[in-house]
Amino acid sequence: MTKDERIGAFTRAFGAGGDIRTYFSPGRVNLIGEHVDYTGGPVFPCALTLGTWAVARRRSDRVLRLASGNFPLVKEIPLDNLKYLPADDWTNYPKGVLSVMAGKGHRVGGMDLYFHGDLPNGAGLSSSASIELAMAVVADDLFGLAIDRVSLVRYSQEAENKFVGVNCGIMDQFAIGMGKKNHAVFLDCTTLQYEHVPLELGSVRVVIANTNKRRELADSKYNERRGECEEAAKLLKVKHLVELSPAAFAKRKSQLGSDVLLKRARHVLGIAVAAQEYAGRHFSQDATPGIILERPAGAAPLVPEKVLELKEAWLKYHRGRDRWHEPGILQDGTKAYRVDPNHRQLQLLETRQHQ
Numbered sequence: 001m002t003k004d005e006r007i008g009a010f011t012r013a014f015g016a017g018g019d020i021r022t023y024f025s026p027g028r029v030n031l032i033g034e035h036v037d038y039t040g041g042p043v044f045p046c047a048l049t050l051g052t053w054a055v056a057r058r059r060s061d062r063v064l065r066l067a068s069g070n071f072p073l074v075k076e077i078p079l080d081n082l083k084y085l086p087a088d089d090w091t092n093y094p095k096g097v098l099s100v101m102a103g104k105g106h107r108v109g110g111m112d113l114y115f116h117g118d119l120p121n122g123a124g125l126s127s128s129a130s131i132e133l134a135m136a137v138v139a140d141d142l143f144g145l146a147i148d149r150v151s152l153v154r155y156s157q158e159a160e161n162k163f164v165g166v167n168c169g170i171m172d173q174f175a176i177g178m179g180k181k182n183h184a185v186f187l188d189c190t191t192l193q194y195e196h197v198p199l200e201l202g203s204v205r206v207v208i209a210n211t212n213k214r215r216e217l218a219d220s221k222y223n224e225r226r227g228e229c230e231e232a233a234k235l236l237k238v239k240h241l242v243e244l245s246p247a248a249f250a251k252r253k254s255q256l257g258s259d260v261l262l263k264r265a266r267h268v269l270g271i272a273v274a275a276q277e278y279a280g281r282h283f284s285q286d287a288t289p290g291i292i293l294e295r296p297a298g299a300a301p302l303v304p305e306k307v308l309e310l311k312e313a314w315l316k317y318h319r320g321r322d323r324w325h326e327p328g329i330l331q332d333g334t335k336a337y338r339v340d341p342n343h344r345q346l347q348l349l350e351t352r353q354h355q
Contacts (some may be wrong), residue, residue: 001053001069001116010055010114013067013074019059021141025134026051027117027125028175029208033275035264037169039229040240040325041272045171046199047179048208052117052130056138059110064098066091069116079110085164093128094135096163100155101139106147108139114153120210128164129172132156136177150192153177167223186275190240229268232261241268 001009003022010020026047033043036284048200059065062079068090075091082099084092094113101108115134121126136152139145147155160166174192175185199322233241236252244252256262 006053006055006069006114006116009069009116010057010112013114014057014065014112016326020055020057020332021138023054023056023134023138023141024051025054025130025137026176027119027130028172029125029206030171030175031206033171033271035225035229036242036268036271036275037171037187037189038167038226039169039233039242039268039272041188041242041268043189044184044197044275045175045187046165046184048118048119048125050119050125051176052115052127052134054118054134054138055140055306056112057112058142059112061110063110064095065110066094067114069109069114069122074304079108079203084165090131092164093131093159097132097156097160098139099163099199100159104155104250106139106143106145108145109145111142113137113138123210125208126176128166129176130155130158132159133173133176154346167226183223189211190242225264228261228264232256232265235261236265239337241265242272246273272301286289 006022007020027050028045028047030043030045033045038042047209064077064079065075066077067074071090073089073091075088077095079098079102082095082102084096085166088095093342098108113135115131117127117130119125119130121127133152133156136147136156140147140152152174153170153173156177157168157170160168160173170189170192171187174187174194178185178194180196182199184199185194186197187194191296219347229241233239235255235257236249238244249265253262253265258267
């Protein structure tokens, strides 16, 4: 559908007139990091050009009217009576976002909303998170709430967790809310520290295949998998599985007492390391949520580096020492690292070009 066709569908559903506005919320694909976001680890998703369009208009009352070009269900709902109802199907997602926003003290009035998406439904491209972010951005804009984008991301995740009942991590909503053209997002799901990484693929193409095998988190074993990972973390006495180094995990894994929990923990730890290698970044855990790392002025563009190189520089710097020293900058050939003694990590600052 074109923009004019979507506006035409809106006016057929709700009538013409008023300040009609249009919005777009992308879907997302995760390049690597499955089942790692809710265990506090790093993920590497990117937003898509496929997604959800919304056409919206304010009302003078406190009634929410919802229609879609993808589903026949049309709902008219009092904003003061937002409840999850299975029969309300897809409309539970925008209802949930408005319920969360109201609970945070944001005053939102009535709206007419028409949604249309080109994401294959149930294909694992986060159509639910896409409509949640669309709803959050629409409400923020129509009512001049001036809510920062990371908060809208958090509200959307909370809607899916507490209103819809899917105990998902934050990756889907974050990738959609914070996505950037021609970039992937390298996100630490514990701190919400993130960086837009240029996705320069050259002749390589990312192929997304719709197998027609429906994948809907609300109807899948997703919550069960998350519960197993949380149980494994509890037995290993950490908040998040990704806090464990490979050596520490090897020493403690016998505490799990279950092949299933062992399999879950191994998957999370392995994928967490792979995501760091894949994205070529290694973040310190001492970060402020929602802040993008800024490179030093005049620094050459970052080039993806393997985690292995970080480890080699780390060992080189500390070989023969029995403790970590003061924060500082470590120069290693063409690379520069920041030493973080509190978290025993190195953060790659820049890669300099050879002279």
